[in-house]
Amino acid sequence: MSKKTILSGNHAAAYAVKLSRPDVISAYPITPQTSVIEKLSEFVENGELNARFIRVESEHSAMSAVLGAASVGARVYTATSSQGLLYMYEVCWWAAGARLPIVMGIITRAIAPPWSIWTDHNDILTLRDSGWIIMFAQDVQEVFDLTVQAFKIAEETSLPVAVGWDAFVVSHTVEPLEILSQEHVDRFLPKKKIGGHMLNFDDPFSLGNLTYPDDYMEFRYDIWKTQREALDIISNIYEEYSEISGRAYGGLLEDNMCDDADIILFMMGAASGDAIEAARLLREKGLKVGVCRLRVIRPFPAEEIAKKSERVKMIGVFDRDVSMGYSGVLATDIKSALKEYGVDVPVAEYIGGLGGRDLRVKDFLEIFEDMDKMARKGVKFSRKWIGLKEKYIGGAP
Amino acid sequence: MGEIMVRVYAPIARPTIGSVGKTGIWRSVKPVVNYDKCINCYLCWMYCPEGCINIIDDMVRIDYDYCKGCGICSNVCPVKAIEMVREE
């Protein structure tokens, strides 16, 4: 029987991992990931979870350890944030290039300097080009659901999968959720990882030899191709899971009042909740707005985004991240998707919420009203930072 | 269920003799065994980094396809039965 309970986002992840029957877990503590691995250690030490927990001495070693374990066929998990993710970055590319299924939780946290433990999305987006599949949760329930699904997606694509959720807003906030029973999860996920290449003694191969220019590119192509195929694989797994759990989110994108919207805001993460609330308030006033929440960032659901944008007067993108020297990462990818599918719609880019800067319903009301104004004036494009304090603009105080 | 749904092309290499070709062509000198002097101690076999000295019918036989001509066998032979000879 699945159980209704209340948990923080981090604990929800820990329960999801426990139910997914990993063989090896390895992690290094970093705020705000710590309660994930503390809970997992508890499960291992009290016998609830039959797995090895390797308490490594750095994040670089955490990813290396799970990579090694995956190479002999173990099901593995790790989690980190911000600086930790950047420290293990080289090995993350190794994991994708070696085509090893690994699941990693990223509790998104701003990058230093200056030191910040609060949320923004720049850390997880550094994985964008690496070959990792990237999914992002909005709330505690979705953290649980995406984490369980991540193991299956990883094993069916032979690619590592990152599940992201916002620091503190989701990781440490306790919300009601339903956790599946072990029987449910076992029906969905085979008990042991099977298939794929694993080091063995009958066919003693080497993984990762020096490769000349004549041979290297095909390996990269295969990752790229698998990621494109993964759009369907992920959608299918989402459907399979929703049959078992009774919960559906709508697929790669979560549609909130977008069907008949004149204005749609694209975004990801916990702040979507405030945006959706703002959209509801504006609907009552007669403004036809909607929020389309990205749940999968890689592979990038370009076609789905273009389709959503076809019949609207204006789209906006809210990035809780920025690619220095240009614009928000989501905005940049979304604009190219529109071009690819020939959708000529005005775009309003918004950057904000960095370093955990609070985002409230009020901010999204202003964003929608700004977009509405733009649409009426026929403005085709804008890029704005939300919530900047004016006294600091322009350099040193 | 739980199978790999995609055909994975991963960087996997398999054990092969001559992985960089017939390394015998690297040589400028080659070891020649004087079987009159050889006492079958097999120290040359022991110290060959390439593992290209075979023992066939108790006799040491150098695999000239792969011998790189390093000269260690000649250096360690206790009775100086191996001479390094310039390649033609």
Added chain:
Amino acid sequence: MSGIFKTFPYQEYILKGNAACPGCGATLILRYVLKALGHRTILVIPACCTSVIAGPYPKTAFGVPVLHIAFAASAAAASGIVEAVEQIGMRDVNVVVWAGDGGTVDIGLQALSGAAERNHNMVYICYDNEAYMNTGIQRSGATPYGAWTTTTPTGNKNVKKDLPMIMRAHNIPYIATLNPAFPNDIYSKVKKAKEIRGFKYFHALSPCPPGWRYDSSLTVEIARMAVLTGMWILYEQEYGDFRLTGPSRNLLEKRKRKPIVEYLKLQGRFRHLNDEDIDRIQRLVDDKWEEIKELLESNKINKK
């Protein structure tokens, strides 16, 4: 076949026709190690000479499974393999890190120290050719005093980092030094370690013809001279019990050790040394032997 094959298996796990330089000390040592461990061995190889010696895709020169891994990560990746292998029920598996001095003493030190502290059931072998040979002979933390390298063209000014001694502070069950001139010593030590549960550390001297500047035929001779001059000390420590092995057992007295110049003169990387340098190096060797003497003394006392 002679009795030698009763102890030393005939089978080769390193296939001939590989990319190793002629006379490569590292390949010779690995050849002995794999003969001692057998085919149920998983090698973890970080960036180093051996990762290139392995050969280009789709061919490899090794007859055992190999995980190639990033430079700093070998001990951590091996930790993951060891725990996974036990957890998923693979029996009788040797997990072995085979790393150069760069990937052990410098960039790999953190992961090595962590893996040793956690006492995973694995073997870690550092083959020490005393510089970053794979990238073209740049100095490492294991480069000895006075040696020429491309980044110390007038001779290394620092003293070699003594890694096996650092490992002694890690409370692991087995530590040993190895030398390719003494294959029986290598074979028996590796075989012994195979039976011990916990973290086993080996540090092997790996003479390198292009890096040390000598004719490739002298690899074994130079390795032997390293021991006979006392420059390289053969020892093992088993559960805290420290003892010298091989010819090193008889070299506690200075007069029994050959003068260090016998070792230095064989290698072009020491050609530029003057008498003062050679004296300094001699003193470093003698001081190390004093340390060894004290170690053996305290070992005896602790046993009482």
